[in-house]
Amino acid sequence: ILNVEQSPQSLHVQEGDSTNFTCSFPSSNFYALHWYRWETAKSPEALFVMTLNGDEKKKGRISATLNTKEGYSYLYIKGSQPEDSATYLCAFNTNAGKSTFGDGTTLTVKP
Amino acid sequence: NAGVTQTPKFRILKIGQSMTLQCTQDMNHNYMYWYRQDPGMGLKLIYYSVGAGITDKGEVPNGYNVSRSTTEDFPLRLELAAPSQTSVYFCASSYSRSDTQYFGPGTRLTVL
Secondary structure, X not given: OOOOEEEOOEEEEEOOOOEEEEEEOOOOOEEEEEEXXXXXXXXXXXXXXXXXXXXXXXXXXXXEEEEOOOOEEEEEEOOOOHHHOEEXXXXXXXXXXXXXXXXXXXXXXXX | OOOXXXXXXXXXXXXXXXXXXXXXXXXXXXXXXXXXXXXXXXXXXXXXXXXXXXXXXXXXXXXXXXXXOOOOEOOEEEOXXXXXXXXXXXXXXXXXOOOOOEEOOOEEEEEO
């Protein structure tokens, strides 16, 4: 079983705060690392996919970095808004196609 | 494109009953996945497929079976339902192993 860990488990911030989460994954058999955003009663939606060590991706106020040698990825949200409230999942893909998700970080942004 | 569709949306089963959860994608994706989501937990991989005719076990395959006779369909079979299989089931697909997974709307299953 591949161990993908996310921290913190939950986070409460005020509107306008910047925040970041961590995803830790095995450094062997790495193929890709995904970040998803999952709102209550909906299906997960893709944010980023990263495949190369040192990758950095950005979409609006959200960005992510990848370190495959040490096995971690960070997701950053700048100036959090209430609509950013969701669970953020990371998923680790091996070169065999197997996909393992972390348990997620649940973000609550208070107005 | 409809994307990934799942049926049914909700189902209640009695212990020992069988059922098949249907999953279809119209994006010509090679990779398909079945996950379950238990309360307060993330997604656990049950089975996955890298193409028609090829399936493999994920983290929690016990009590489930799958088949992949076509590119579009990836049904999940529960043979003898148990209360431990009460969960929300998500099907997903992707073009390749590094591509984004697209998720269906989920099936909420309760076993009583």
